[in-house]
Amino acid sequence: MEQVKVLLNDDEIPRQWYNIQADLPKPMNPPLHPGTGKPVKAEDLAPVFPMNLIEQEVSQERWLTIPDEVLEKYLLWRPTPLCRARNFEKLLNAPVKIYYKNEGYSPAGSHKPNTAIPQAYYNKVFGIKRLATETGAGQWGSALAMACKMFDLECRVYMVRVSYEQKPYRRMMMNTWGAECIPSPSTMTAAGRQVLAEHPDSPGSLGIAISEAIEDAVTHEGSRYSLGSVLNHVLLHQTIIGLEAKQQMDKIGVYPDVVIGCAGGGSNFAGIALPFVRDKIYGKKVNIIGAEPSSCPTMTRGPFAYDFGDIAKMTPLLPMYTLGHDFVPAPIHAGGLRYHGMAPIVSHLVKEGLMEARAYHQLETFESGVKWARSEGFIPAPETNHAIAAVIDEAIRAREEGKEKVILFDWSGHGLVDLASYESYLSGKLEAYELPEEEILRAIKATEGFPRP
């Protein structure tokens, strides 16, 4: 009987997050204030985030200690097991060993609580009473709802209206954890009311929801805003995935040739990858691949430019691969990957050749996910299916090259609340969402006037 899982006991959980800023061969471009065009100062962000998180956002320290109060909550499900996907390997019939971190074991079913919990904790410690955020498919909103309840904070989530209606179960998760979930655009904010005045039937978008959540946070006493991806401190918190994975692979004396994660805003991909990027910086040979949707090909097609994080231009200008803040991705089921930009850290590392990116069509990602579910059991989230498609790609390459390969990837979450998308796929109704070349070119052209780093 062969070993399937590598476990870490509670006392083996990492005590520090890893901050890649300390190891970058070339420093990152700073975010810019859209008004002055100068680097954003900490105090510019103070109405939006608590100062302790802003300090993490700009920190250059290599290791940041995880507070005991956060570790205590992490231990509800962390460390997550590192699993060997032997049944999937057999199916692929390729000379590969496939390991995955099962982040679907969290109460919210994805990696999102890894940052929701510290964000709620730091806000609480800073004296904040209430958080506002936005969510697309609801993975992030549900994670923050749970974290706020654990630290006794109020929580309001602006959920893109079309998702609010399509994915009622994620809204119910938020309610069960005591959060208020509002379909966006709403009448709660000036931004929302303005959209509704012009488009009473607006299905909403992540851009509108971000604008509503930021406005909500800065106009409510004792409130702050919380973001589930893109920013440095969010990626920092997610490094616990990769740190655990490294410890687990060390235990069995294995090192990956390839590290894979799906990438929307970048926090899941960075979470598994950054500790391995560090090794790569110091000479280790490892390929690090982000899998994105071909209908939102930020890293594979977008230019590297300064752009806003949201459509309403309320955020600082971030240096990143972007299709332009006006780009509206097709309504693929991997809602967590429908983002016009990419985390500045991930963008920087792709630009520096330390990470690479591949794009996958919706249909091939679901084909990959069904293969996974039917061999390994666990039904993956639509986002996770992108990583699985990349794993299959790498396995086929290994077979063709006749080379043995160890693949590690982040199984970012389960798809039990996204089953309607599997139903569409299995009944042949799932859209391919091929992005026409002229649309990509139009998006790229729209970014021409953006400042270049």
Next chain:
Amino acid sequence: MEQVKVLLNDDEIPRQWYNIQADLPKPMNPPLHPGTGKPVKAEDLAPVFPMNLIEQEVSQERWLTIPDEVLEKYLLWRPTPLCRARNFEKLLNAPVKIYYKNEGYSPAGSHKPNTAIPQAYYNKVFGIKRLATETGAGQWGSALAMACKMFDLECRVYMVRVSYEQKPYRRMMMNTWGAECIPSPSTMTAAGRQVLAEHPDSPGSLGIAISEAIEDAVTHEGSRYSLGSVLNHVLLHQTIIGLEAKQQMDKIGVYPDVVIGCAGGGSNFAGIALPFVRDKIYGKKVNIIGAEPSSCPTMTRGPFAYDFGDIAKMTPLLPMYTLGHDFVPAPIHAGGLRYHGMAPIVSHLVKEGLMEARAYHQLETFESGVKWARSEGFIPAPETNHAIAAVIDEAIRAREEGKEKVILFDWSGHGLVDLASYESYLSGKLEAYELPEEEILRAIKATEGFPRP
């Protein structure tokens, strides 16, 4: 930082299931053939189950070896962690230590795969090509769908029509794992057609679905029937939960004063409890409590009698606590607990004073479940909420008596696919489903003619 989880590594997984028949102080009454009134013979069951499972059903061996092929699949998620519910303890403010087995970690989200996998395996080994089963809320149907796919068997699930319509996500899980899910009553069987002829709008019932599944199995070449609870071999497979829990508690030098499980057909309750019942038989002091719905109070109110397992009277007569095979429980959301009878093993042990039973109202179970979700994170299945209500009861007693107590319970599954029931509860729309005393008396009266063991 205090330890939250006690883990077992892959190589510590139990290699044998525990069969309590070998330790019973008084042997159980045999199931009877309804025609002859004599004990059922193995060959009577042969058209319905493969002989290797029938052998397990009647085995008196104390330990039955788990085949490597089954262990290999168990290892996808087993051993499950034993967790200390520190946050919930704080909330209760009682002198208790609460430990729970998280069976929600399985790919299907409940304890059901513990028996689905060996049942699929033994059928495969016996040369069977296809299984038919029934399911209420869908926990069992989805588990068997997954297991059949893993062992390359075809699978058809007759799902009670009202659940088929109310819980589309469980049907989608079955489809994702490649099974066929048919709303019952259906036109696929004579039993179904007969019901439809009389009641074209029939919402279906577990009794009808069982009849359809058995008829399907015995009329299709190479097919057998599979049941997710009640029978001896099903409970046997579930003992892996309690065996792991005992090992885990041994590791930290703790023994429970109370062991709790929710009980519908009895397999989850027996799964956690039987290894501790063995200790009790040999003199250990431990209270073992099954939590059932007050709207279906089988153990707390039903007489101990010979009754059919299904409404259509296709099964042997089983010696058990029963409200009569015609009793139709109210449509509570804990669909897995809506069963008129109780596993013969559990019934026998309750009768012998080795187990006890308590009944809980739907509203108090959801109140308990929401408290759990808001402190421990994980959202429990409606069935699991019954066990949590019993845990709260025991904690309050301990507080009142000023006695320290260690409580162990089986967290039988998560409620992510049952969130609509939480929505009802949170919006104040959940029904209490008080069972009027005259209805209980009427059900008890209906069993008067049943043979008595």
